[in-house]
Amino acid sequence: MLDGGNEMSTTMTAHQLILKQRAELLAVLCGGGSAEPLDCVLDLLLACEVLVWEDYLSIRVLPEEQKAGLCFGKECAVVGKDRPDTATLTLLADRPVLVRKLRDNIDGALNALLTTGCFTIKDCDAVQLPVYTPSQQVRKLLDQVRFKGETAAKALLQYLEQTETTRPNPEDKENHLSANCLLYQKKLRSSVAAQSHSLSTYGGTGRFSLDDIYTDGLLEVTDGSGETLTLGLEDVVGPLGTLNEDADTVLVSGEAGSGKSTLLQRLHLLWAREALLTNTFLLFPFSCRKLNAEHRELSLKELLFLHCCWPDRGQDEVFQFILDHPNLALFTFDGLDEFKQGFTDEERHCCPTKQVPIPVLLFNLLQGTLMKGVMKVATSRPQAVGPSLKRYLRKEVLLKGFSPGGIDCFVKKHHSDPAMARRVIESLQANTVLLSLCHIPVFCWIVTKCHQELLGGQDVIPQTITDVYLLVLQHFFQRKSPQSQGVLGKAWLEEHLDTVLKLGQLALEGLETSCYVFSGYELQRNGLKEQDVSLGFLIYCNDLSVTDCKRYEFLHITLQCFFAALYVVLNRNSDRSAVSRLFQSQYRQLSSLSQRCLGHCIDSSVEGVESHVTETPNLQITAQFVSGLLSQRHHNLLLECCPIAVRERKVKQVVKSLSKGMQRHFKSIPRPVEGEKKSMHAMPSFVWLIKCIYEMQDNSIAQETMAKLDVEHLKLTYCNIGPVECTALAYVLKYLRNPVGLQLDNNSVGDVGVEQLLPCLHICHSLYLRNNNISDEGIRKLLEKGMKCESFQKIALFNNNLTDACTQHFALLLKSKQNFLSLRLGNNNITSQGAEQLAEGLSYNQSLEFLGLWGNKIGDSGAEALAAALKNSTTLIWLSLVDNGVGSAGACALAKLISQSKTLEQLWLNKNCISREGVECLIEALKMNSSVKEVW
Numbered sequence: 037m038l039d040g041g042n043e044m045s046t047t048m049t050a051h052q053l054i055l056k057q058r059a060e061l062l063a064v065l066c067g068g069g070s071a072e073p074l075d076c077v078l079d080l081l082l083a084c085e086v087l088v089w090e091d092y093l094s095i096r097v098l099p100e101e102q103k104a105g106l107c108f109g110k111e112c113a114v115v116g117k118d119r120p121d122t123a124t125l126t127l128l129a130d131r132p133v134l135v136r137k138l139r140d141n142i143d144g145a146l147n148a149l150l151t152t153g154c155f156t157i158k159d160c161d162a163v164q165l166p167v168y169t170p171s172q173q174v175r176k177l178l179d180q181v182r183f184k185g186e187t188a189a190k191a192l193l194q195y196l197e198q199t200e201t202t203r204p205n206p207e208d209k210e211n212h213l214s215a216n217c218l219l220y221q222k223k224l225r226s227s228v229a230a231q232s233h234s235l236s237t238y239g240g241t242g243r244f245s246l247d248d249i250y251t252d253g254l255l256e257v258t259d260g261s262g263e264t265l266t267l268g269l270e271d272v273v274g275p276l277g278t279l280n281e282d283a284d285t286v287l288v289s290g291e292a293g294s295g296k297s298t299l300l301q302r303l304h305l306l307w308a309r310e311a312l313l314t315n316t317f318l319l320f321p322f323s324c325r326k327l328n329a330e331h332r333e334l335s336l337k338e339l340l341f342l343h344c345c346w347p348d349r350g351q352d353e354v355f356q357f358i359l360d361h362p363n364l365a366l367f368t369f370d371g372l373d374e375f376k377q378g379f380t381d382e383e384r385h386c387c388p389t390k391q392v393p394i395p396v397l398l399f400n401l402l403q404g405t406l407m408k409g410v411m412k413v414a415t416s417r418p419q420a421v422g423p424s425l426k427r428y429l430r431k432e433v434l435l436k437g438f439s440p441g442g443i444d445c446f447v448k449k450h451h452s453d454p455a456m457a458r459r460v461i462e463s464l465q466a467n468t469v470l471l472s473l474c475h476i477p478v479f480c481w482i483v484t485k486c487h488q489e490l491l492g493g494q495d496v497i498p499q500t501i502t503d504v505y506l507l508v509l510q511h512f513f514q515r516k517s518p519q520s521q522g523v524l525g526k527a528w529l530e531e532h533l534d535t536v537l538k539l540g541q542l543a544l545e546g547l548e549t550s551c552y553v554f555s556g557y558e559l560q561r562n563g564l565k566e567q568d569v570s571l572g573f574l575i576y577c578n579d580l581s582v583t584d585c586k587r588y589e590f591l592h593i594t595l596q597c598f599f600a601a602l603y604v605v606l607n608r609n610s611d612r613s614a615v616s617r618l619f620q621s622q623y624r625q626l627s628s629l630s631q632r633c634l635g636h637c638i639d640s641s642v643e644g645v646e647s648h649v650t651e652t653p654n655l656q657i658t659a660q661f662v663s664g665l666l667s668q669r670h671h672n673l674l675l676e677c678c679p680i681a682v683r684e685r686k687v688k689q690v691v692k693s694l695s696k697g698m699q700r701h702f703k704s705i706p707r708p709v710e711g712e713k714k715s716m717h718a719m720p721s722f723v724w725l726i727k728c729i730y731e732m733q734d735n736s737i738a739q740e741t742m743a744k745l746d747v748e749h750l751k752l753t754y755c756n757i758g759p760v761e762c763t764a765l766a767y768v769l770k771y772l773r774n775p776v777g778l779q780l781d782n783n784s785v786g787d788v789g790v791e792q793l794l795p796c797l798h799i800c801h802s803l804y805l806r807n808n809n810i811s812d813e814g815i816r817k818l819l820e821k822g823m824k825c826e827s828f829q830k831i832a833l834f835n836n837n838l839t840d841a842c843t844q845h846f847a848l849l850l851k852s853k854q855n856f857l858s859l860r861l862g863n864n865n866i867t868s869q870g871a872e873q874l875a876e877g878l879s880y881n882q883s884l885e886f887l888g889l890w891g892n893k894i895g896d897s898g899a900e901a902l903a904a905a906l907k908n909s910t911t912l913i914w915l916s917l918v919d920n921g922v923g924s925a926g927a928c929a930l931a932k933l934i935s936q937s938k939t940l941e942q943l944w945l946n947k948n949c950i951s952r953e954g955v956e957c958l959i960e961a962l963k964m965n966s967s968v969k970e971v972w
C-alpha cells in the first residue's frame with residue numbers, strides 16, 4: 037500500500053504519501069484480522085529508532101481490534117546500522133527477530149530471568165496471561181525487561197547466547213513431562229489408532245486395514261514464486277510451500293472423493309504409531325460433519341476432551357500443558373466444506389476456558405486468535421474456501437487424487453489375486469474413460485469393488501459417473517439378494533424402489549440442510565428399517581466423542597448425492613419444478629443468500645455469511661447425477677420406476693436448465709477489444725455444466741448448446757481440470773462451429789487427460805497446456821492426432837515432464853505440417869539431443885514463427901543444431917533459448933542465423949554463459965541484419 041504507484045512517490049514525500057492515504061491506512065488498521073501485523077510494524081519502528089519508547093507505550097494502549105489488518109512484509113531485519121552499545125538497546129534493535137526466536141521458548145527465557153532474580157513470579161504471570169498469543173507474550177517480556185533495566189537485559193542476552201549454542205533436544209521436553217501428560221498421550225494415541233485403523237468404505241467387509249490399501253495420492257503446493265512443488269505426506273505439516281509464516285493453518289483441498297479424509301486418517305495413524313509427526317506430542321482429530329451436531333456452547337478444553345479423548349487423571353494439568361506448549365499440539369479438521377456455517381472472522385475469541393458456540397471456537401482456532409502456535413490441518417473442497425479464510429492459511433496443499441501409477445498400485449492392493457488385478461488393469465486400459473475416472477480415488481474404489489459386474493460384460497459400458505454409481509448400487513443389492521451368486525434381474529431397480537426412495541429422501545433432506553450424520557430417529561422417520569441399513573449404503577459413524585446414541589452416515593458424500601439424485605428423478609410426488617430448482621440453485625444463491633434451493637425443510641437459524649457455499653458443490657454433484665439418470669442410456673432401467681411422461685418432462689427441464697446456464701456464460705463474454713481475440717474466461721460453473729451435458733450422453737444436446745458459442749479463445753486456467761473433466765470437455769467442445777484456442781494452463785490434465793482431449797483437437801487452433809504434468813507418452817498420442825488436424829497450429833507446454841523422447845514427434849509434426857506456427861516447450865528436460873532432433877524437423881519446415889525452449893539444457897551443440905536448421909527459415913519471428921547453458925560457440929552459431937534471417941525479430945538469450953567472443957559475434961551479425969528488433 038505504501039508504494040502506491042511510482043508516479044505518486046516521485047512527486048510526494050513519504051510524509052505526504054501517508055497523509056494522502058490516511059483514510060485507507062486507517063481503514064486497514066481498524067478492519068478485522070489479527071493485531072500481529074501492526075505489532076510487527078511497531079517492533080520495526082522501535083528497532084529503527086523511528087518511534088521513541090514513550091510513543092510506543094501510548095500506541096500500545098490502542099484497543100486490539102484497531103491494530104489489525106496491515107501486512108508489512110516478512111523480514112524485519114535492521115540493516116546498515118552500528119551495533120548498539122548497551123544490552124537494552126541491543127534488545128530494542130533486535131526486537132523483530134527476537135519476537136520470532138523467543139516465541140517457542142518463552143518458558144526458558146522466563147526461567148533464566150527468574151533464576152537471575154531479575155523477574156518475580158508475578159512478572160512471569162503477567163507475561164504469560166493466556167489471552168496473549170506467544171508473540172504478544174514475547175513483547176510483554178521484552179517490555180518488562182526494558183522496564184527492569186540493563187541487568188535484566190544482560191541476563192536475557194546471556195540466555196539467548198546459551199540457547200544459540202545448545203539446540204534443544206526434543207527428548208528433553210519429554211523428560212520434563214509429567215506422568216499425567218504421558219498417560220494422556222498414551223490414551224490419545226491408542227484411541228486415534230483404533231479410529232484410524234480401517235477405512236469406512238471397507239468397514240463391512242473387515243478385509244482391509246488402512247495399511248493394506250492406502251496408496252499415496254498426488255499432493256501439490258504452489259510456492260511464493262508461483263512454482264508448483266510435489267509433496268510427500270510428511271511435508272503436509274512441514275515448511276515446504278509455506279506462504280504465510282505467521283499463520284498456523286494448513287489447508288488440504290481437493291474434490292469430493294479425492295482422498296482428503298483418507299489422507300488425514302493416514303496422518304493420524306502414523307502419528308499414533310510414532311512413525312510420523314514425531315515432534316507432535318498430542319494430536320486432536322476433529323470431523324466438521326460431526327461438529328455440526330454439537331449444539332452446546334463449549335470451551336476449548338471441553339472441545340478437546342469431550343470430542344477427542346478424556347484425560348483420566350490430571351485434566352487441569354494436561355490442559356495447562358497444551359496451553360503452555362502450543363507448538364507440541366496438532367489439531368486436524370476434516371471436511372471444513374461440510375461445516376454448516378461458512379467461515380467468518382467477525383467474532384474474536386481468545387480465552388481457552390470460556391464457553392462459546394462451536395463455530396466461534398472453530399473459526400478462532402483456524403485464524404490463530406485462539407491457541408496461536410498450534411498447528412492446524414484442515415481439509416475442504418476448493419469451492420468452499422473463500423478469501424476471508426485464505427488470509428489465515430499458512431499454505432494450501434492440493435490433493436489431486438491418484439497418478440496413473442497410483443491406480444495400478446491401488447488395484448493390486450485391492451485384489452490379492454495378481455491375475456485378477458491384471459484383468460482389472462487391462463480392462464481399465466481398454467476403456468480410457470473409465471481409467472480417467474479412476475484418478476479420483478472414490479471412483480477407483482467403486483470400479484475395483486465392482487470388478488465382477490465390470491468384467492462380466494454389462495449392457496452399458498460405464499462411461500459416466502452415473503454409470504459407475506449405478507454399478508455400485510447394483511453391487512450392493514446383489515450382495516444382499518437371496519440368490520446372491522445369481523445376476524440381478526433386469527428390473528432390479530424397481531424391485532428395490534422402496535428402499536431407494538427412502539434412502540434418497542434422507543439423502544436429499546440432508547444435503548439441503550448440510551446434514552451428513554443421521555440419528556436412529558431420523559432414519560426411523562424416513563421409514564428406514566434395519567434391513568435397509570444392512571444393505572451397506574449407510575454406515576455407523578466412527579466417532580471418538582462421548583455420545584451414547586448410534587449415528588449413521590452415507591459411505592461417502594458422493595453416494596449421498598447419488599441417492600438424492602435418484603429421489604429427484606424417481607419420486608412421483610415431488611413438485612414439478614424440483615429439477616429446475618436444483619439446477620438454478622447456485623445462481624440464486626449468488627444473487628440472494630437468503631434464498632435456498634429446494635428449501636422445504638431448512639433450519640432458518642443456520643443462515644450464515646458464507647453458508648450457501650456448503651451446499652453448492654453437493655447440489656452440483658446431485659445435478660450431475662440427475663442428468664446422468666435421465667440419460668437415454670438408462671431409459672430401460674427407469675422404465676418401470678417412473679412414468680414415461682414424468683421422465684420426459686424432467687428430461688426437458690434438465691435440457692432447458694443446461695441451455696439457460698450456458699447462455700449465461702455466453703452473455704458474459706465481453707466484446708473483443710480492438711486487435712484482440714474474442715475470448716471467454718470460464719466462470720466456475722462452466723465446467724460443471726459441461727459435465728452435466730456429458731452425463732446425458734446425448735450428442736444432439738451437446739451440439740445444440742455449442743452451436744451458440746462464438747469465441748476464438750476459451751480460457752480455463754486454474755479450474756481443477758483433471759482427466760475426468762477433459763473427457764467431458766472434449767465431448768462437448770468437439771461440436772464448436774469454429775476453431776478455438778483452448779487454454780488449460782495450470783490444471784492437472786496429465787497424459788490420460790491429453791488422450792481424453794483428442795476428440796476435440798480438430799477444433800483447436802491452439803492448445804495451451806502449461807504446467808499440467810504431461811509426459812512424453814501423452815505428447816506422442818497428442819501429436820499423432822494433431823498431425824492430421826488442419827486447424828491445429830500452436831501448442832504451449834511450458835513446465836511439464838517432457839524429455840528428449842518427445843522431440844522426435846515434434847520433428848515429425850514440423851515436417852508434415854507446413855502451417856504450424858508456434859511451439860513452446862519451456863521448462864522441460866530437453867537436452868542437446870532433443871534439440872538436434874527438433875532441428876531435423878525444423879530444417880524441413882517453412883511455417884514456424886515462434887519457438888520457445890526457455891529453461892531446458894540444450895547447450896552449445898543444441899543451439900548450433902537449431903541455428904543451422906533455422907538458417908533458411910523464412911518465417912521465424914521469435915526464438916527463446918533463455919537459461920539453456922549456451923556458451924560462445926552456440927552464440928556464434930546463432931549469429932550466423934541472425935546475419936541471414938530476414939524475419940527474426942526477437943532473440944532471447946538471457947541466463948546463458950555467453951562470453952565476450954560470443955557477444956562480439958552477435959554484434960557483428962546484427963550489423964548485417966535489418967529485421968531483428970531485440971536481442972536479450
Ligand code: ADP
Pocket residue numbers: 235236237238249250251252253290291292293294295296297298299446477478479481592593
Ligand atoms: P474425500 O474426503 O476427498 O471426499 P475420501 O478420503 O473419503 O475422499 O475417499 C473416498 C474413498 O476413496 C475412501 O473411502 C477410499 O475407499 C478411497 N481412497 C481415498 N484415498 C485413498 C488412498 N489414498 N488410498 C486408498 N484408497 C483411498
